[in-house]
Amino acid sequence: xxSAQGLAKSFGGVRAxxxxxLRAEDGAITGLLGPNGAGKSTTLRMLCTVLAxxxxxxxxxxxxxxxxxxxxxxxxxxxxxxxxxxxxLTARENILYFAQLHGMGRxxxxxxxxxxxxxxxxxxxxxRRAKGYSQGQRIKTALxxxxxxxxRNVLLDEPTNGLDVMAVRNLRVLLQRLRAAGHxxxxxxxxxxxxxxxxxxxxxxxxxxxxAQGTPDALRAATGCASLEDAFVKLIGTDExxx
Amino acid sequence: xxxxxxxxxxxxxxxxxxxxxxxxALLFGPLFxxxxxxxxxxxxxxxxxxxxxxxxxxxxxxxxxxxxxxxWLEARSVVVTPVELDDAATRRAVRERTHPLVLSIPExxxxxxxxxxxxxxxxxxxxxxxxxxxNAARTRMxxxxxxxxxxxxxxxxxxxxxxxxxxxAVQDIDVSTPQSRSVTVLGMLSYLLLLAxxxxxxxxxxxxxxxxxxxxxxxxxxxxPVPRAQLIHGKILAATTFMIVSLTLTAIACAVALxxxxxxNFGMSAHLDAAVVLKIILVTAPLAPAAAGLMTVVASFTRxxxxxxxxxxxxxxxPTLPIAFVGLAELQxxxxxxxxxxxxxxxxxxxxxxxxxxxxxxxxxSVMASLALGAVLAWIAGRLYHRESLLG
Numbered sequence: 001x002x003s004a005q006g007l008a009k010s011f012g013g014v015r016a017x018x019x020x021x022l023r024a025e026d027g028a029i030t031g032l033l034g035p036n037g038a039g040k041s042t043t044l045r046m047l048c049t050v051l052a053x054x055x056x057x058x059x060x061x062x063x064x065x066x067x068x069x070x071x072x073x074x075x076x077x078x079x080x081x082x083x084x085x086x087x088x089l090t091a092r093e094n095i096l097y098f099a100q101l102h103g104m105g106r107x108x109x110x111x112x113x114x115x116x117x118x119x120x121x122x123x124x125x126x127x128r129r130a131k132g133y134s135q136g137q138r139i140k141t142a143l144x145x146x147x148x149x150x151x152r153n154v155l156l157d158e159p160t161n162g163l164d165v166m167a168v169r170n171l172r173v174l175l176q177r178l179r180a181a182g183h184x185x186x187x188x189x190x191x192x193x194x195x196x197x198x199x200x201x202x203x204x205x206x207x208x209x210x211x212a213q214g215t216p217d218a219l220r221a222a223t224g225c226a227s228l229e230d231a232f233v234k235l236i237g238t239d240e241x242x243x
Numbered sequence: 244x245x246x247x248x249x250x251x252x253x254x255x256x257x258x259x260x261x262x263x264x265x266x267x268a269l270l271f272g273p274l275f276x277x278x279x280x281x282x283x284x285x286x287x288x289x290x291x292x293x294x295x296x297x298x299x300x301x302x303x304x305x306x307x308x309x310x311x312x313x314x315w316l317e318a319r320s321v322v323v324t325p326v327e328l329d330d331a332a333t334r335r336a337v338r339e340r341t342h343p344l345v346l347s348i349p350e351x352x353x354x355x356x357x358x359x360x361x362x363x364x365x366x367x368x369x370x371x372x373x374x375x376x377x378n379a380a381r382t383r384m385x386x387x388x389x390x391x392x393x394x395x396x397x398x399x400x401x402x403x404x405x406x407x408x409x410x411x412a413v414q415d416i417d418v419s420t421p422q423s424r425s426v427t428v429l430g431m432l433s434y435l436l437l438l439a440x441x442x443x444x445x446x447x448x449x450x451x452x453x454x455x456x457x458x459x460x461x462x463x464x465x466x467x468p469v470p471r472a473q474l475i476h477g478k479i480l481a482a483t484t485f486m487i488v489s490l491t492l493t494a495i496a497c498a499v500a501l502x503x504x505x506x507x508n509f510g511m512s513a514h515l516d517a518a519v520v521l522k523i524i525l526v527t528a529p530l531a532p533a534a535a536g537l538m539t540v541v542a543s544f545t546r547x548x549x550x551x552x553x554x555x556x557x558x559x560x561x562p563t564l565p566i567a568f569v570g571l572a573e574l575q576x577x578x579x580x581x582x583x584x585x586x587x588x589x590x591x592x593x594x595x596x597x598x599x600x601x602x603x604x605x606x607x608x609s610v611m612a613s614l615a616l617g618a619v620l621a622w623i624a625g626r627l628y629h630r631e632s633l634l635g
Contacts, residue, residue: 045462048466049465049466050462050465050466051631052631070468070470071468073466073467073468074468076466077466078462078463078466080459080462080463080466081459081462082459082462083459084458084459084460084461084462084463084464085458085460086253086257086458086460087458088256088257088260088261089253089256089257089260093256097249097253098463098467100249101246101249101250101464101467101468101469102467102468103246103468129260142463145463146463
């Protein structure tokens with residue numbers, strides 16, 4: 001479970017996040033929907049302890065993201081905006097490096113790497129160096145790396161960026177399988193269809209604030225719009241592009 | 244394995260697969276270091292040897308006015324060329340190097356000599372040209388010797404002991420050994436070793452910090468349950484490892500290369516057997532953590548790989564500055580200097596090359612001071628990794 005209370009963060013004079021309060025339950029997929037620059041990435045970075053909030057607090061399960069950041073990090077897996085692989089290491093070595101940083105023993109991390117490579121169907125490229133990977137292969141490797149310590153909570157920052165249709169479908173299936181296994185999945189996106197089809201709960205972010213929240217159906221009902229896209233445009237105001 | 248060890252292993256493994264890092268660590272220093280050293284030494288030895296053997300050539304205006312002087316000079320292997328030039332032509336000839344040295348004998352030379360009055364000679368030379376200047380000094384010395392011999396004859400002719408005019412005499416006793424003479428020349432070895440050492444870890448330091456950020460692999464790394472300071476300490480340790488490897492290879496390569504330089508022909512010898520090479524590596528290696536720390540701290544401030552490269556290209560010269568300063572100021576080793584990282588190493592290396600025994604207190608102070616600086620820089624790097632602007 002991930003929860004945040006009044007998170008705020010400024011960079012220089014720019015208030016990237018003003019007041020974000022949210023809650024993502026176990027066994028559910030929670031969406032963070034908003035246009036570019038709405039503060040999605042900054043919010044996720046605060047949740048995964050990379051950034052410290054200026055105000056507000058957040059917890060990963062019961063672990064406070066600032067006071068108990070090491071425990072919080074043990075409980076989360078983060079798929080960052082850019083996959084950020086080490087080009088001179090193979091996919092398998094990339095995964096094993098993170099497993100080791102998570103303090104897993106040799107046998108445990110080898111077993112877990114095999115498991116993830118099979119689960120994500122990475123067998124064809126796991127032994128090759130990451131230098132020439134396709135976007136889909138990069139995302140799979142990064143996802144395996146984020147899941148290597150079997151975290152209860154999984155955060156994904158725009159995971160479908162740059163993926164082709166088939167890869168997006170595969171990712172959707174993966175997220176549903178994580179939900180079925182009882183994980184708490186929180187992902188950000190600016191793509192409507194993704195969110196409406198996949199999420200149990202949606203938080204709509206605009207100008208660094210949560211402007212609406214609820215199930216996709218509830219959002220449609222509340223705004224009186226037939227499609228979530230219309231509801232979204234209505235919620236964030238039309239002056240802001242959807243990128 | 245501690246997270247520091249995990250990071251160290253991964254950085255070393257990745258760098259071994261990266262051609263750029265590998266070339267700078269294992270090829271640049273070990274290959275070009277000895278080549279530069281051997282070429283420079285060969286050049287120096289050659290030049291000095293040339294000068295000693297070189298015959299002095301003097302053009303003499305109106306040689307017929309001083310036949311005895313010319314005979315005396317020729318007896319001392321001086322090549323005398325009689326020339327017929329006026330004053331202006333002589334000046335031009337000296338400037339244009341057709342005759343770099345011209346000795347002019349005035350018309351009244353014989354007359355003044357016979358009358359026991361100082362006979363004036365004019366020596367044209369160009370003080371702006373290095374070698375001509377030295378030749379002019381040799382000429383002056385020869386002429387003075389000739390003059391002194393005439394003076395002694397005059398005294399004898401008057402029944403006076405010529406020794407009366409020499410109340411003092413100085414005898415030069417040169418205590419330098421062939422080894423100590425060569426040290427001035429070999430001083431550049433410590434310079435080369437430090438440079439090669441730093442270069443060995445330079446790309447790893449950049450890659451592990453600015454490179455990691457540029458590839459966006461830093462953010463996922465920061466979400467692992469490892470304190471940030473431990474991550475950066477693992478990286479510094481990896482850079483240190485590469486520096487020590489580069490230092491070791493370069494020291495061995497230099498020792499091998501020096502065997503091919505004809506130092507002995509010039510009465511110099513380098514004290515560079517296996518034991519000395521090992522000691523040189525051992526006294527220099529403690530500087531590696533400080534160098535790696537410095538590179539990492541600077542690279543942490545930069546925004547991109549390219550920017551880091553630019554900065555570190557300048558910063559890598561910092562540790563070599565004290566050595567250049569020593570060369571200019573001709574400082575002598577002392578305990579205080581031993582405490583200055585890189586300067587301490589320079590003096591220790593020089594002592595070893597000279598074949599002198601190491602002062603244990605100097606070794607201890609140098610090692611401790613360098614390691615302490617390394618610890619301070621590692622701590623600073625750890626602090627820097629807590630800055631949020633690190634993510635860019």
